[in-house]
Amino acid sequence: MQTKTFSILPILLAIASGALLPHSASFAAVHHATKPAPHKKAAATENTPPPLAAQTTLAGSPPALPAKAWLLMDFDSGEVLASANPDEPLPPASLTKMMTSYLVEQALRSGKLKQTDLVSVSQNAWCRGSSTESCMYLPLNSQATVIDILRGIIIQSGNDASKAIAEHMAGSEEGFAKLMNAEALRLGMTHTHFVNPTGLPDPAHKSSARDLAILARAIIHDSVDYYPIYAEREFKYNGIKQGNRNALLYTDPTVDGLKTGHTEDAGYCLVTSSKRNGMRLITVILNTHSAQARADETRTLLGWGFSSFEKATPIQPNTVVTTAKVSFGKADTVAAGLGAPWMLTVPRGQQVQTSVELKSGLEAPVTKGSVIGKVVATSNGKPMGEAPLVAQADVERAGLLLRTWQHMAKLLGK
Structure with missing residues (x-):
């Protein structure tokens, strides 16, 4: 195949001028299933959607975005901080490839794949070198390592890389889509149905803003060894x-992922994660009117999120939260506390209240670390999260004589 070289300089110049063009010469391909005519580009600018106000929010005055x-999600808790149409199934374009890369990462993690495994490029997977789709430019009938394929999916958004790994792992795109949908179901992505590993248009291929945030959170949490690739x-x-199409990676050092997408039906889409001062937020923008808009709207949403929320520790670690009564044990009570440190993302400046709910009818034996209740946090009457309460010690079951006495005392109301 003829060797091609593309410079990243046009990207940097575009960023410096405040506009990252979707058809920059630094990209070998663009995120279009079919190449739009010039008049359609102009129409996209003219037909900018009206600002969409938040339908749910945990703090006042979130921005309205076109x-x-x-959606804006807190990474640690998975709590949605603000959203508009979070559950509407929409075409996800190349955001689909987050599930493709996630399945590859989990196969690497489990040992089903190795980074050095070779993946073959079939006629079906091969990109023919046109500018009508995003490609890694794998030569026909060649082989590439799994780790190169993974980078080709995440950074270059390669349809060829996505198809090749799908065929390698499941025999076909259709077979891989079954794996994708099974994983989506496991993660709780209830408004998602995948038809292919690329995001190329299909009427049945849909996902929602909430589902894509759930997927992004799973990638960050489960793919620790491979998540840094999303920031390359x-x-x-x-x-x-080829340069990463996520413009925020070049302008905001707190942004470290995740994925862009674009087709005519899907519009311009972006899923992003940013971490500032120990707080990580995930944003999802679906179907806006330009590459510049998806970047600007994400900046706006992140700016509002980090200025409107802060981290809070409702209960300090190693604290006895309450004491639970235990029946038929050598001890009558057991101390209850948190099993792990607990932090919440709450509206800035608001106080957090907590309440305790214990399991009723707790009987010995009780094992140290077993869940015996939960603590619920609220702020201004709104639920902010909950954490399990666990037993801080073992409580052995009493002997027969003591149990009989305790049972009689219980009957007599003593």
């Missing part, structure tokens, strides 16, 4: 250097 759906700005393969 998109079909958007460029990847060179087969002599072709």
